[in-house]
Amino acid sequence: MARPPTVQDYVLTELRRAIVAGELRPGRPIRQESLAASLGVSRVPVREALKVLEGEGQVVHRPHHGYAVAELSLADLREVYLMRELLESEAARTAVVHLTDAEMEQVVTAQRDVAAASAAGDLAAMTEANRRFHFAILGASRLPRLVRVVRSLWDATDAYRSVYYNAPTHRETVEREHAAIVAALRARDAARLVALLAEHRDHAVAALTTIISDEGTRP
Template sequence: MARPFTGGPRRRSAFTARLENTSVEGAQPRVLDDMRAAILAGVEPPGTLIPIDAVAAFFGVSQIPVREALKILLGEGLVEHVPHVGYSVAKLSYREFRELYEVRLALEKAALVAAVDRAGHGDVEAARAALQETSAALDAGDDRGYHEATRRFHLSLIAPSGMQRLLRMYESAWNLTEPVRPMTHVGPAQRSAFAHDHDAMLEAFESRDATALVALSVEHYDHLLDGIEVLSDDHDVFREA
């Protein structure tokens, strides 16, 4: 959706700076997928301009597939269009950001109850593996890896629910907050608290205690919002309300 222009973008470096072309030689460029991946990875912060001509040149295509990709990303809420300025990575207000976390929590709570009832040994092992990846990334100081592994852990807890429509809504809500890369803005003490939350959630998941798992999920989201609160007035990260 179009929004009124509320100030210049955080930075004006080309969107192509860290864009990757993942198509194999001789194949059509995966313009939409690669643009989406760059935004979700947080390599270009909210507000970054997306120059259509530069992106087209990067992929070696005309502007048409780039514009088509931008229309899809606009519908997904990952980019926004400012009249007379152009496209940019979508920038949420802090209120919108919090609302999306509330949406995620509501969906997660519903899915966890069903997931606990349906999860098998393989599902527990998948959650355990994702949790180990978060610890390894944390120890290595790999912010991007930590962010991705955290997402895999949460998804591994709710995937056994089999509620496909809910899972798609959950991922969509998560995607909208990804460009902020919230986990990169919190300190070591807060990350340690998140790790403790995850350990307790895995234990409740493994013991099939849905009541405890849902309660722990609520507590975890409270900790997440407390951690990001310090950025609520940072207009490099969030759009003015």
Template sequence: MNGAEIYKRLVEAIEDRTLKPGDRLREAELAETFGVSRTPIREGLKRLEAQGLAVHEPNRGMVIPTLDHGQISEVYYMREVLEGTAARLAAQHASNAEIEILQDLVEADRQRIADEASLVRSNREFHRRLYLASHNRYLVSLIDHLRLSMILMAGTTLDTPERRETAVEEHAAIVRAIAGRDPEAAETLARRHIERAEKTRLKKT
């Protein structure tokens, strides 16, 4: 594996919580884990650091950072702006096929309310499809970069059946606005969805 592949594997490990905020990133241990020399590990860690997913701490070396209350609020503010814009653009530019995919995801998610892990994965797919439906590659790139900061947050906002059910219905309302070609409503509903997710998240910090 080269440095780019190691970086990808490290991001996946952070996302699935194999590596958690606060964990140290030791070159020797990672080289043994991935069965490679230290050179690709060093390259992967350098890229991880450039993306803000690793920092140097005195006397500890490189670690996965923990976001504080203020940083979490900043991330969610940007999510609200960017995802609201994505929903607005999707209402203007999404193809009928893209809208049908979003509708199908919502219907499937209504059957997944009791399955937290499955709904968390599907939730990521719903948001990814929403971004793509904006038909703006620069916006998608910005959101993808912001998503990297999201994986530093512990747990999920979908850890109760009540929030899972509410979130799915919020998705449904966003899709209805997109299908109705109502950019204003789509943006408002998307922003409100992120705002509610932020409140749920901040209660955990």
């Protein structure tokens, strides 16, 4: 994989990967000096990358303590997924109308990549392919502002999404649900597509609710 064009982009990419892979866990502090050393860069691009992630809600800055990966409360989780439901449902209905053959192929390619990453147990690759799968659908809506808002909502839950994929049963559920979503999209069945996407989100919320609850009880 080609290294991003700037040092800050490189650091940002690595931080995103570490959050998604669970190497940087919610609530855990981010040590800028050790991170800079491990990446072979100065603290300046690390600090700038953290500011970007703070703007996205993926990390938080605590006075006198520094940066930490953001923790998501159950109330936040449910609000994020409620907002996603409202926005993604509208985008899905519109996508069915505008979807081209080339866009359909992008969806199918991403679906295959999700399955391949799942089989390999590569959670970071699966998370990335899953995002491509969903945004290939949403992008066909021709509603770029809406899609940008949805992207920010996804960013807020990336750390938990990767944890969801830790369980093979969850990965199998994702693959099965993706196949049904693709079938509905091919059939241009907007009502079924919206319903399947809702079910897909509901299963994730149920699992993430358990994950967040369990993490909240740890000493």
